[in-house]
Amino acid sequence: MKLARRILVYADTVDDNPDCLGVAMELTRQNQPIVFLLSVLPCFDELFSFFDNQTLRSSLQSDVEKQTLSGLQTIGELISESGVSPEVSIDSGSKVKKIVSYITDNNCDLLIKDVSGEIVHSRKILDSVDRKLIRHCPCPIWLVRDSSVTKSETKSEKITAVAINAAAETPIERQLNSSLIRHGELVASVLGGPLVFLHVCDFDSAGILKSSFDHDSYLKYYKDVNLAAREALVNLLENEGIEKPNDKVAVLSGLPSPSIAEYCNNKSVDTLVMGTVGRSGLSGIVVGNTAERVVDRVDCSLLIVSPKEVRSKVEVNVEETVSAGAACMA
Structure with missing residues (x-):
């Protein structure tokens, strides 16, 4: 199945x-998809509530x-200029709810947007909007970090890294692996650089075996x-049709989150493709622990993919917390 046939590009108004x-x-040039362009404004009634004059x-x-x-x-x-004229839309209200x-x-199959958080220690940290989109977005989401902030000017190759679970056992895990591989190929095609697949071997992280042998x-x-x-x-x-896989793999040792982050930062990875582990609860679908811990440890852009079975359970009525000074802008 061809990916990125109907993409939504979200742009902040500023x-x-x-x-x-x-x-x-570049994705539009290569795939010629249907492109939607969206911006969500704040709730005007709340934003301008201090003006008594309705006019x-x-x-x-x-x-x-x-x-x-x-x-x-x-x-x-x-x-x-890439061959497709996007459909432009403006809405107002909660960003997360409106985007979802x-x-x-x-029926969009990919969301592309900037990482919208603040820069902390030379790294752009995801804000509450991005975190909620990762948890609730009904399609894969490509979060792009500013290359001038996160990348060396001397970098010549844009590396795509895909974190997958080679020991997947359940149908959902295997389906997610396949989707991650396909999305990794998509990203590598857009970036024009090498593609590497990561598997983390959590070997004796607690040191129990070391004391026994x-x-x-x-x-x-x-x-x-x-x-x-x-x-x-x-x-x-x-089995997924990847050519010369021996040249495209890296097995990491240690705990998943720090191992993946360390590899991406040391290798100056441009974009990390990874999946989420969904579980149902009062808050709906929440991102898995590994992805949750990785997103703020890496300097690179992220493409997050959830299993299809998990995405199908996502509902629009996302509970959001908003501050008094930025009502409806969470």
Whole structure:
């Protein structure tokens, strides 16, 4: 199945040249998908509640909408250079709810947007909007970080890393692996760089086995476990039609979250493709622990994929927390 046939590009109103624009343009050039371009404005009634004059409030609202539309049209014209004219839309209210509703209503299969958090220690940290979208978005989401912030100017290769579970046992896990591999290929095609598949071998992270074996036996067991994991990863990729998989794999040792983050940061990975582990609860679908812990440890962009069975359970009525000074803008 062809990916990214109906993509939604989300652009904040303050920027008519978002970091994700280059990704959207190249993906559009390659795939010629249907493209939707969306911006969500705050709730005007709350934003301008301190104005008693209704005429003035209406005038301010009209000005904001015109400026936003102008910025979106500029972005749309740039995307049109790739061969597809996007459908431009403006909405107002809760960003998360409106984006999720738009994706559902238009059957989008990929959301592309900037990471919208603050820069902390030279790394752009995901804000509450991005975190909630990761948990509730009904399609894969490509979060693009500013390359001028996160990448060295001397970097010549844009590496795509895909974190998969070579020991997957359940149908949902195997389906997710397949989807991650396909999305990894998509990202690598857009970026034009190498593709590497990661598997983390959580070998004796608690140090229990090390205290039970002599050094040589422990080292042999460690090597055997890692070799078996590598063979399983290579076999998985061969079955998925990946050419020369031996040249595209890396087996990491340790706890999943820090191991994946350390690899991506040390190798200057451009985009990490990874999955979420969904579970039902009062809060709906929540992102798995590994993905939750990785997102703030890496400097790279992220493409997050959830199992189809999990995405099908996502509902639009996402509970959001908003501050008094930014009502409806969570």
